[in-house]
Each structure stands twice: as structure tokens, then as C-alpha cells.
Amino acid sequence: MFDFKDVIPQMPFILEGLKVTLSIVVVSLLLGFILGILLTLCKISVFKPLIWLADFYTSIFRGTPLVLQLLIIYFGLPQLLGFQIDQYWAAVAAFSLNSAAYVSEIIRAGINAIDKGQKEAAVALGIPYAKMMKDLLLPQAFKNISPALVNETITLTKESAIVTVIGLGDVMRRAYQAGAVTYNYLEPLIFAGLIYYVIVLVLTFVGKSVERKLKSND
Template sequence: MDFIQKRVLFISKYWQDYANGLKITLILSIIGVFFGALIGTLLALGRRSKNPFLNKLSSGIVEIIRGTPLIVQITLFVYSFLNIIPPEFTFLRNKIFLASIPMCLNSGAYISEIIRAGIQSIDSGQSEAARSLGMNERQTMIYIILPQAVKNILPALGNEFVTLIKESAVVSIVALHDMMYYAEAIRGATFKAFEPYFYVAVIYFVLTYSLTKLLQQFERRLHRNDRD
């Protein structure tokens, strides 16, 4: 009974910190996936472009981002800009804003590969049919290929959202007040190493497990609609 009371007291004392950290985690993840999808679309189209400059630039960006750890990207970007941006520009020095930029770029690099695979999964006959109707390459991509590709890659985009939620834990390295940051603070205040991180792990698991189940239901519904 004493064990349960101690756990209840611990949660009642620090639940607000975990809630605040969870809010930051969700904000960063939603921003990362939304803008990452936009960046990923541009990068995927750039890698398919016949323009050599756009093709090489897009490929280079993707390779650099995918070839370096997210924690390094966030640390390098945030502290570099904090040194450059004058103190009076408060919004630009906001760590949520600064950390979200490398997260969006990182997510965009991986999403670009998802989108590129989705585009390649569309039968080439679709493009030929569109051309026979008088559509140019841009119209074919926007009105025929991309809508079908997006439907195919929605489950993969959902998985990227789940992955980004877990990877967002690295923002604590730049003193952004996510759940890992608060866990570190609670560990320092209580001198307990296990409990603060254990509850963070539980929250991450519940969040990602719930989202995974929702995505699986959504995917089954998509397949059911396709069959109907």
C-alpha cells in the first residue's frame, strides 16, 4: 500500500510537468509532419525533375539530412541561429520555432522518399492516358499522379508521424521543455533516476500505440473502400 501511495504522490506532484512536456512534443510533431509533407513533396518532385540543377540540389539536401543524426541537426541549427539572431528578435529566438525547422527538414527528407516511392507505384499507363487527353507533364502530375500517390502513401505518412513523436525527445538537448527535459529536471530534484524516465516511457508508449491502432483502422477502412 505504501508503494502505491508513493507512486500516486509522485504523479500528483509532477503530472503538470509531464503534461506541459507532452504539449511541446505534440506541437513539434504536428508541425514537423505537416511542413515536412510540403517539403518532402517539393524534394520528391525536384528529384524527378529533368532540370539538372533542381535534381542535384534536391538529391543533395536529402542525402545530407538523411546522412546526419537529427540530434546533431537540431543542436547545430538552434545554437548557430541563437548566436546570429539579435536579442530583440524574440520570436526568431524562440526555441520551439528554431527546433521545428530542422525537424521539418528532417521529416521532409524522409517523406520525400515515401512520396517518390508512391509516385513510382503509379502505373505508367496513367501518364500515357493523361497525355493522350492533351495534358502536359505538370497537369498530369498534379491532377492524375499525385492524388493517387497520396492515397497510397497515407499509411506511411502516419508511421512517419509516430516516428517523429519518438524522435522529438532529442529537443531536450537544446533545453526545450519537452517531456525528457522535465524528466531530467525531476531526476535532479528527487535524486531518482528510474521513475521520471519510466513515466516518460509510459506516456510515449500510450501515445504511439494509440496512434498506431488508429492508423491501422484508417488503413483497413481505405482498403475496404477500394474493394467497394
């Protein structure tokens, strides 16, 4: 039987980890999005070395576990750098670099889905490449890929729980610590799961609202 009476006093402690979880997700998404756009520009360029470099980057971060990337950054890099990396920034670095690989593929697919005639017309009119990307291609691509970007946000939110392996006090870590106090782990972990579930529901609702708004503007 479930017994949440011992968990109730621990709930504020677990909820404090929500600030860490959301901070990591928001900062990582922002940095990953910026890096993802840069990678996309490399992938659709005509300069072969940039294409190869961007594809190699993507293959590395999509082909290895995120937890491994986090462990390498937090435990492995200090051997090369000579100093310990802060837990928070190690997590942000791992999630940003990983998310950028997926975001770049999402944006690239969105750009490739646009009618090539629009790009050819822009080139024929002498529109600069940067202006064409900013004002023509990227805005249209984002309309097409908004559901995929929301899914990436949801995935990153759930995967952020792995920061517990480096001892960062997020929701999952605090739920585990709360369980260690009472020697009952199930109820605190269920409460943590409920927190993540609510976050995902909110993100799903926001994503659908944005998608409907974009469609209504067509």
C-alpha cells in the first residue's frame, strides 16, 4: 500500500529541485537552439568541409548515450583541463551539445521541405543569403517544425533527470534523498514522476496552442 504521510513533509524539499530542473532545460534549449541553427547553416552550405564537420558532430551526439556525454564532460574533461567543472554547467553543456544535434536535423528537414522555387526566386532577385534565410526560409521552416521542437523540449525535460548521476540537486535527486530519509523510496519517486508529468502536460498544451496559432496565420 502507498503511504504518503512521510512524504508530505519532504515535498517542499523535492519541489526546490524544480528550479534546478527548469533552469537547466531552459538554458540548454536556448544554447542548443542557437548552436542547432549554426549547424543547420553548415549542413545546407555549399562548402563540403562544413557539411562533413556538421554531419560528424551530429553523428557523435546522436550515436552515443546522453548520460555518457554528461559523464565525460563532468568526470573526464577535468583530466584535460586541470580543474573541476561545476555540476550545473556540466549539465548545461551536455544537454546543449546533445540538443543542438537533434535541433539541427529538425531545422534542416524543415528548410528542405520548403519549395525550392522560393529559394531560386530569391536568388534570382538578388536577395542576400543571410536575408533570405532570416526573412524567408527560417520563418517558414519554424511553422513546419514547431511540433518537432516541442517534442525535443519534452524529451530534454525528461532526460534532464539524469543529472542525478553527478549529484546535482534536481527533482529526481531530491526525491531519492527524501526516500533515503524515510527508507521509503516509492512514494517520493512517484511524486517526482508526477512533477515531470505535469510539466510535460503544460508543454504539450503550449505546443498545441502555438501550432494552432501558426496554422491560423497561414
